[in-house]
Amino acid sequence: MSFFYLVAFLSVIFSLMTIFTKNPVHSVLYLVITFFTFTVHYIMLNAQFLAVVNFIVYMGAIMVLFLFVLMLLNLNKDTEPMKSPLVKVMGAIAGMCLLATFLGAFRALEQSDVLIKPHENIGLVENLGKVLFGEFLLPFELSSILLLTAMVGAVLLAKHEKGVKKQHG
Template identity: 85%
Template sequence: MSLFYFVAFLSIFFSLMVIITKNPVHSVLYLVITFFTFTVHYILLNAQFLAVVNFIVYMGAIMVLFLFVLMLLNLNKDTEPMKSVLVKVMGAVAGMCLLVTVAGSIRAIEVSDPLILKSPDIGLVGNLGKVLFNEFLLPFEISSLLLLTAMVGAVLLAKKEQKSI
């Protein structure tokens, strides 16, 4: 149980570092560490498939893509737009609303006993496949079509227009 609390502390700490850090590359690297702590949480919850998918897909593919895009953008102080005072005030108000919501949620939670799973096989691949392809087949297929459409759109946006003579 102490391992869970230690990893939860690390998750919160590195999540805050993602937000606080000014350098976008450092922020993405902290996000990688945050996703790694999520992988440890999935392993502690006996959800090995989710741990592997989180490790491969999020930490491997998406974070590398984020780093690649950030390095392509070549962000510096000259290209960064000036933020008005109104935008900063609205950001502070939104942050305070989020803080109040999180504080109210934490206050409403009652923790009496540690989490005990009724079925120890709940996070395994076989059970996930049964639920995914029986109860959630239509949303699964719609999400695959949505991802395919996004990929085709990204290819069309990246394609350079050829000049006609």
């Protein structure tokens, strides 16, 4: 139980460092460490599939992509636009909404009498496959068709844009 609290503490610390760090490259690196602590949480919760997906997709692909984009943009204080007061007010409102959500969740957790009993088969890829290709087969296939349609639409739009540029250029 103490290891859980240590990893949870590190998650909170690194996520706060992600938010409050001035350097965007350091912020992305702290976010990678935060995602790593989430992976440790998933392993502790016996959710191996989520741990592997989090590790490969978020830490391996998306965060490295963010890091490369930030390095290519070469952001500095001279090129960064000044934030308007409206953006600051909207950020404060969003922060207050997040705080209210957390307080409501903690209140509901205190009033709840439901205890989750650990089960050794929860989180295994085999069980996920049984559920995904069993009772959720239709939504899974519909989402794959939707993604395929979006991909074809993006390719057609990109070809159309090239054709328009050639005609006008």
